Amino acid sequence: MKNKSYQWSLPFRYTMGIIVLVMVVVLLVYAREAVTMFIIAAFAAYLISPAVSFLLERTRLSRAAAVNVVYFSALIVMVGIPATLTPIFFDEIQLVAQDLLDLSNELSGFLSKPIQLGGFVLHLEQLGESLGHFQENMLSPLPEEALELLEATSINVLWLLIILVSVHLLMSEWPRIRTWLIGLVPEQYQPDMHELYRRLRNVWLAYLRGQIVLMVVVGIVFTIAWAAIGIPGALVLGMIAGLFTLVPDVGPTVAAAIAIGVALLEGSTWIRLSDDPTMNNLIVGGIALVLYLVLINLKNFFVRPIIMGRSLHMNEALIFVAILTATILWGILGALLIVPVLASIAVIMEYLRRRILTLPPFGDDGEKQFQVPLEKLHKRTLKFPAKEKRKDSS
Numbered sequence: 001m002k003n004k005s006y007q008w009s010l011p012f013r014y015t016m017g018i019i020v021l022v023m024v025v026v027l028l029v030y031a032r033e034a035v036t037m038f039i040i041a042a043f044a045a046y047l048i049s050p051a052v053s054f055l056l057e058r059t060r061l062s063r064a065a066a067v068n069v070v071y072f073s074a075l076i077v078m079v080g081i082p083a084t085l086t087p088i089f090f091d092e093i094q095l096v097a098q099d100l101l102d103l104s105n106e107l108s109g110f111l112s113k114p115i116q117l118g119g120f121v122l123h124l125e126q127l128g129e130s131l132g133h134f135q136e137n138m139l140s141p142l143p144e145e146a147l148e149l150l151e152a153t154s155i156n157v158l159w160l161l162i163i164l165v166s167v168h169l170l171m172s173e174w175p176r177i178r179t180w181l182i183g184l185v186p187e188q189y190q191p192d193m194h195e196l197y198r199r200l201r202n203v204w205l206a207y208l209r210g211q212i213v214l215m216v217v218v219g220i221v222f223t224i225a226w227a228a229i230g231i232p233g234a235l236v237l238g239m240i241a242g243l244f245t246l247v248p249d250v251g252p253t254v255a256a257a258i259a260i261g262v263a264l265l266e267g268s269t270w271i272r273l274s275d276d277p278t279m280n281n282l283i284v285g286g287i288a289l290v291l292y293l294v295l296i297n298l299k300n301f302f303v304r305p306i307i308m309g310r311s312l313h314m315n316e317a318l319i320f321v322a323i324l325t326a327t328i329l330w331g332i333l334g335a336l337l338i339v340p341v342l343a344s345i346a347v348i349m350e351y352l353r354r355r356i357l358t359l360p361p362f363g364d365d366g367e368k369q370f371q372v373p374l375e376k377l378h379k380r381t382l383k384f385p386a387k388e389k390r391k392d393s394s
Helices: 010-030 032-058 063-088 090-111 125-139 143-183 187-228 234-244 250-266 277-308 316-356 363-375 377-383 385-393
Strands: 115-117 120-122
Touching: 010 032, 032 063, 032 143, 032 187, 032 316, 063 143, 143 187, 187 234, 187 250, 187 277, 187 316, 234 250, 250 277, 250 316
Parallel strands: none
Antiparallel strands: 115 120
């Protein structure tokens, strides 16, 4: 008879499990800023990890060498592209920045006076003063605030270093981390975890591929649209629209607001529908708004469903509400991650539902793709020993 004195009793195991869970929750709450930075690092590592897989499949590089090539190439691109493009688009960037500053000044002056709407008078003077103070503080910080600014900058630099190191660590050690995470579950459920990981990975890859294609398409289309109606700085505004598309629905709206603001201030290089410059600029701004509404609806109802494909299976209205909610609660990072997170939760909940109802964990498709080959692996190994061993080792 085996000696089982080394085994913990069931109540003690539950107690220790609850203690560990509470400690993890407290750590996540206490170090939530560090958790946020780690999430950013994990997302950045996932963005460039397909390049590592490509090098491993197409070359004889080790994983460490492939990671170093991709990692430092990405750093060079991140630094090199802005440094290269800034001199090329300097005039347009300066024009857009000056227009935004002028728009802020005009809005502050407009709000500093009572606004009459029919028989009603709106007093927004305090809002105008707050906007003016905010602009002054942003453009000309006080000397006594210089130390606080330096401290905040130093902290941000440290967080950036933590993110960069974490990205390299995750890319280098992900196979071991993945094996360790799957090894935490009982052995009989590890095949399920491998299949669940594969499905979640496909969800995120489909989302990322779709987002990259969508960013390129939106950037090109809006650049052409703004150039067609003669808005100054059309190329920069189009690039902003494409980049901001990374934050679905919210980003394009902000980019369009910037473009419409430029149109209201600068007008068009060729549209002259009124002798009054102010009225002409207002007409150009209206055209830009109508053009944005048409293009954004075409993107939401036609382009995005085609690009994203059927992998996520999520309603457009649900995505819009989720993105706005995530933006309010968690900011830009929440808006960026909420869609693939919801899709991942849907995959996990479907797996749990099938397990609770004692159904096959992944349906017929999952059974054929993963579980049946594992069940027959021993028999097939006996039948074709040399061939199957070579196949398994690959």
